[in-house]
Amino acid sequence: xxxxxxxxxxxxxxxxxxxxxxxxxxxxxxxxxxxxxxxxxxxxxxxxxxxxxxxxxxxxxxxxxxxxxxxxxxxxxxxxxxxxxxxxxxxxxxxxxxxxxxxxxxxxxxxxxxxxxxxxxxxxxxxxxxxxxxxxxxxxxxxxxxxxxxxxxxxxxxxxxxxxxxxxxxxxxxxxxxxxxxxxxxxxxxxxxxxxxxxxxxxxxxxxxxxxxxxxxxxxxxxxxxxxxxxxxxxxxxxxxxxxxxxxxxxxxxxxxxxxxxxxxxxxxxxxxxxxxxxxxxxxxxx
Amino acid sequence: xxxxxxxxxxxxxxxxxxxxxxxxxxxxxxxxxxxxxxxxxxxxxxxxxxxxxxxxxxxxxxxxxxxxxxxxxxxxxxxxxxxxxxxxxxxxxxxxxxxxxxxxxxxxxxxxxxxxxxxxxxxxxxxxxxxxxxxxxxxxxxxxxxxxxxxxxxxxxxxxxxxxxxxxxxxxxxxxxxxxxxxxxxxxxxxxxxxxxxxxxxxxxxxxxxxxxxxxxxxxxxxxxxxxxxxxxxxxxxxxxxxxxxxxxxxxxxxxxxxxxxxxxxxxxxxxxxxxxxxxxxxxxxxxxxxxxxxxxxxxxxxxxxxxxxxxxxxxxxxxxxxxxxxxxxxxxxxxxxxxxxxxxxxxxxxxxxxxxxxxxxxxxxxx
Numbered sequence: 302x303x304x305x306x307x308x309x310x311x312x313x314x315x316x317x318x319x320x321x322x323x324x325x326x327x328x329x330x331x332x333x334x335x336x337x338x339x340x341x342x343x344x345x346x347x348x349x350x351x352x353x354x355x356x357x358x359x360x361x362x363x364x365x366x367x368x369x370x371x372x373x374x375x376x377x378x379x380x381x382x383x384x385x386x387x388x389x390x391x392x393x394x395x396x397x398x399x400x401x402x403x404x405x406x407x408x409x410x411x412x413x414x415x416x417x418x419x420x421x422x423x424x425x426x427x428x429x430x431x432x433x434x435x436x437x438x439x440x441x442x443x444x445x446x447x448x449x450x451x452x453x454x455x456x457x458x459x460x461x462x463x464x465x466x467x468x469x470x471x472x473x474x475x476x477x478x479x480x481x482x483x484x485x486x487x488x489x490x491x492x493x494x495x496x497x498x499x500x501x502x503x504x505x506x507x508x509x510x511x512x513x514x515x516x517x518x519x520x521x522x523x524x525x526x527x528x529x530x531x532x533x534x535x536x537x538x539x540x541x542x543x544x545x546x547x548x549x550x551x552x553x554x555x556x557x558x559x560x561x562x563x564x565x566x567x568x569x570x571x572x573x574x575x576x577x578x579x580x581x582x583x584x585x586x587x588x
Numbered sequence: 589x590x591x592x593x594x595x596x597x598x599x600x601x602x603x604x605x606x607x608x609x610x611x612x613x614x615x616x617x618x619x620x621x622x623x624x625x626x627x628x629x630x631x632x633x634x635x636x637x638x639x640x641x642x643x644x645x646x647x648x649x650x651x652x653x654x655x656x657x658x659x660x661x662x663x664x665x666x667x668x669x670x671x672x673x674x675x676x677x678x679x680x681x682x683x684x685x686x687x688x689x690x691x692x693x694x695x696x697x698x699x700x701x702x703x704x705x706x707x708x709x710x711x712x713x714x715x716x717x718x719x720x721x722x723x724x725x726x727x728x729x730x731x732x733x734x735x736x737x738x739x740x741x742x743x744x745x746x747x748x749x750x751x752x753x754x755x756x757x758x759x760x761x762x763x764x765x766x767x768x769x770x771x772x773x774x775x776x777x778x779x780x781x782x783x784x785x786x787x788x789x790x791x792x793x794x795x796x797x798x799x800x801x802x803x804x805x806x807x808x809x810x811x812x813x814x815x816x817x818x819x820x821x822x823x824x825x826x827x828x829x830x831x832x833x834x835x836x837x838x839x840x841x842x843x844x845x846x847x848x849x850x851x852x853x854x855x856x857x858x859x860x861x862x863x864x865x866x867x868x869x870x871x872x873x874x875x876x877x878x879x880x881x882x883x884x885x886x887x888x889x890x891x892x893x894x895x896x897x898x899x900x901x902x903x904x905x906x907x908x909x910x911x912x913x914x915x916x917x918x919x920x921x922x923x924x925x926x927x928x929x930x931x932x933x934x935x936x937x938x939x940x941x942x943x944x945x946x947x948x949x950x951x952x953x954x955x956x
Binding site (some may be wrong): 353354355375378379381387390391392393398402406430446 | 595597600603604607615616798805808809956
């Protein structure tokens with residue numbers, strides 16, 4: 302049975318005159334992964350700060366696991382895990398010491414760090430200082446740290462940013478396992494492919510406003526263009542025809558293109574989340 | 589989903605952060621080495637310094653009959669020794685080189701006694717080096733005049749007045765303090781301020797690496813973080829200062845009072861460390877901000893080394909009461925009653941420093 306894990310209702314926050322988050326509302330269910338997508342400065346990190354109790358919204362309300370953030374922040378924080386974009390680990394302490402320290406902040410008695418370190422493939426480096434770790438290893442340890450209290454809600458801020466494919470894959474696997482366990486996951490990322498793969502739903506945020514929120518499939522179907530791209534050769538000339546599938550007579554046009562002879566390749570194309578983001582925001586993610 | 593989540597008590601959270609801070613401290617070889625070397629070095633310096641005070645002024649004299657007269661006059665009196673020289677040249681050389689500890693030379697002309705008896709004007713040379721203070725030069729002028737009166741057979745021009753001397757405050761006259769004693773408060777204070785830099789660096793690292801953000805998204809509050817920093821910083825400074833005081837045998841008979849003074853001092857430097865740590869962006873800026881507090885705070889400790897050099901504004905420096913209390917307790921055997929005004933002053937300054945330090949650090953943490 303799924304229930305609402307995160308409920309955000311009309312939340313706004315401004316840094317002085319700059320409106321960082323402007324009247325956003327959304328919900329995340331237990332076991333659901335919500336991809337929170339937007340360019341730098343869009344308001345993603347500010348939203349996570351409000352959802353984790355680091356800052357208080359100027360207006361609106363936040364409820365996590367049925368508890369209002371403005372009155373029950375400590376109880377909420379006991380049941381969430383936060384993985385920051387900055388690798389804010391204690392570099393002079395070992396991987397194990399970092400996890401044990403956090404377990405003490407949650408009041409966990411007899412905490413064993415090894416199972417978590419095994420999950421992120423760091424068990425061999427348990428007693429090494431974090432200062433000797435690569436970026437990927439630090440990020441995996443960050444991931445392990447946010448699981449110390451077996452959280453019901455996970456906030457992951459760019460968890461695979463700049464990582465090698467092996468580390469990225471390891472982190473994605475953990476996210477999927479946590480989601481399958483029943484944890485609600487709010488994932489911010491620049492990586493549209495990652496969001497597409499991991500998220501049940503995605504939300505686009507730009508200039509503090511929530512532009513759209515839906516499943517990747519629905520967004521692509523409703524807002525993207527599906528097409529068939531046919532390449533054929535006639536003598537020395539190579540021609541390419543793009544046939545939008547949503548237009549009338551698309552089937553006949555495909556039949557004609559394929560039957561014309563000299564067929565080289567046929568590709569089906571569907572819109573990417575990146576295309577849809579540009580359509581909504583009028584800008585690409587990395588601008 | 590987790591049905592119930594264990595919950596750490598506030599004390600448990602604070603203890604966890606303190607434990608982590610001590611681990612971080614012991615893992616930073618720079619601060620560990622600085623602390624150990626500091627303790628050993630200061631203790632060594634202390635025991636190598638002279639523990640005696642020689643307040644005797646040796647006066648070199650030349651001139652027929654005058655030296656013997658002076659020797660007779662000063663026999664049995666403390667503070668003045670007379671050394672006779674055969675010629676003015678020999679006396680000049682002795683004063684210049686400081687031979688036999690001669691600080692001042694009085695060169696009387698060969699006909700001095702006859703001239704005085706005949707009431708004829710004559711000249712006496714007072715030889716001093718540049719280091720001799722003005723007060724001593726004036727005293728020598730007076731001494732020459734008195735000798736002249738005595739040799740001329742005159743009495744003083746007026747009947748000698750009876751005088752009553754009233755010393756306001758604690759009379760330290762005659763309680764001469766050796767250089768080793770003078771160094772005692774300086775040593776204790778230096779250890780405290782070294783730990784101020786250590787704590788400032790630890791705080792700056794938490795802010796710059798944003799590890800504090802990770803802490804405050806757990807059930808730990810900002811107030812738990814601040815409490816842990818205050819306790820860890822105070823303990824670091826206090827324990828090391830006490831170790832040094834034991835090493836230089838400064839706890840003495842009034843150990844509870846000394847421990848109280850040092851504890852207050854540790855609390856005070858921790859408050860300044862909160863401010864320095866909040867503004868420090870890296871090691872260099874932490875040192876800069878620490879120095880900004882360290883140098884003014886050290887002034888009263890140096891003033892003890894050079895009595896009479898401190899202006900009245902020195903009393904307004906937060907560490908003045910602390911240094912005064914350490915000096916009074918270790919060098920003059922002061923008790924609680926004498927130390928109380930100083931301790932009250934330190935406590936007041938400490939409260940002010942904490943209000944400022946904690947509010948700055950709290951704002952820094954919340955703005956991350």
